[in-house]
Amino acid sequence: VQDFLIAPSILSADFARLGEEVDNVLAAGADVVHFDVMDNHYVPNLTIGPMVCKALRKHGVTAPIDVHLMVKPVDRMISEFIEAGASYITFHPEASEHVDRSLQLIRDGGCKAGLVFNPATPLSYLDYVMDKVDMVLLMSVNPGFGGQSFIPGTLNKLREARARIDASEFDMRLEIDGGVKVDNIAEIAAAGADTFVAGSAIFSAHQASDPHGYDTVIKQM
Numbered sequence: 001v002q003d004f005l006i007a008p009s010i011l012s013a014d015f016a017r018l019g020e021e022v023d024n025v026l027a028a029g030a031d032v033v034h035f036d037v038m039d040n041h042y043v044p045n046l047t048i049g050p051m052v053c054k055a056l057r058k059h060g061v062t063a064p065i066d067v068h069l070m071v072k073p074v075d076r077m078i079s080e081f082i083e084a085g086a087s088y089i090t091f092h093p094e095a096s097e098h099v100d101r102s103l104q105l106i107r108d109g110g111c112k113a114g115l116v117f118n119p120a121t122p123l124s125y126l127d128y129v130m131d132k133v134d135m136v137l138l139m140s141v142n143p144g145f146g147g148q149s150f151i152p153g154t155l156n157k158l159r160e161a162r163a164r165i166d167a168s169e170f171d172m173r174l175e176i177d178g179g180v181k182v183d184n185i186a187e188i189a190a191a192g193a194d195t196f197v198a199g200s201a202i203f204s205a206h207q208a209s210d211p212h213g214y215d216t217v218i219k220q221m
């Protein structure tokens with residue numbers, strides 16, 4: 001049996017009430033906190049860094065924190081996020097000068113390591129590092145913003161990634177990020193994903209008119 005994990009992306013949360021937002025999605029049944037780090041260099045947006053991760057831990061968040069690094073260079077942020085209480089750290093191979101070294105740094109710090117594939121990035125980056133990867137993250141949008149539409153070609157890429165993982169001797173999660181909604185998640189799961197990032201779908205459901213919107217969306221997923 002596959003275990004499916006729901007990972008709300010806090011990029012779409014209300015940053016002025018971040019602790020409460022994270023508590024609410026976890027109470028509603030979310031499994032993992034997806035934490036998008038953008039540097040206005042590797043991607044055209046600027047978000048949050050290790051201090052905010054540390055603050056969530058201090059606030060009492062014990063769930064896994066899945067740090068998605070959209071930064072260049074990568075390695076210094078790896079050490080900072082290990083220190084800040086990250087559980088998973090994933091990065092884009094194009095943003096690292098030495099992919100094998102970055103993966104090893106993450107593992108040496110006691111975190112799970114992952115590679116992120118942009119829509120046009122080939123899965124062949126996995127070829128020589130499968131033994132150092134705990135998570136394969138496929139982007140189903142171009143990174144930088146929440147609220148974009150799922151790129152349909154990602155479904156075939158997911159099938160390809162699933163086949164690679166199953167053919168390997170390693171235990172890896174297959175995560176999907178971008179445009180995941182209640183009405184396409186079944187199809188995405190059927191294509192092989194087991195870990196689902198959803199930002200706008202989850203956080204936009206929480207409105208004054210529907211204070212339990214999170215529960216509804218997360219349970220439907």
Ligand code: DX5
Pocket residue numbers: 009011012034036068141142143144145146147148177178179180197198199200201
């Ligand atoms: C995009 C981020 C995503 C984003 C997803 O660069 O990596 O995690 O928050 O947002 P939605 O679910 O709204 O597409």
Ligand code: ZN
Pocket residue numbers: 009034035036068177197
């Ligand atoms: Zn992300």
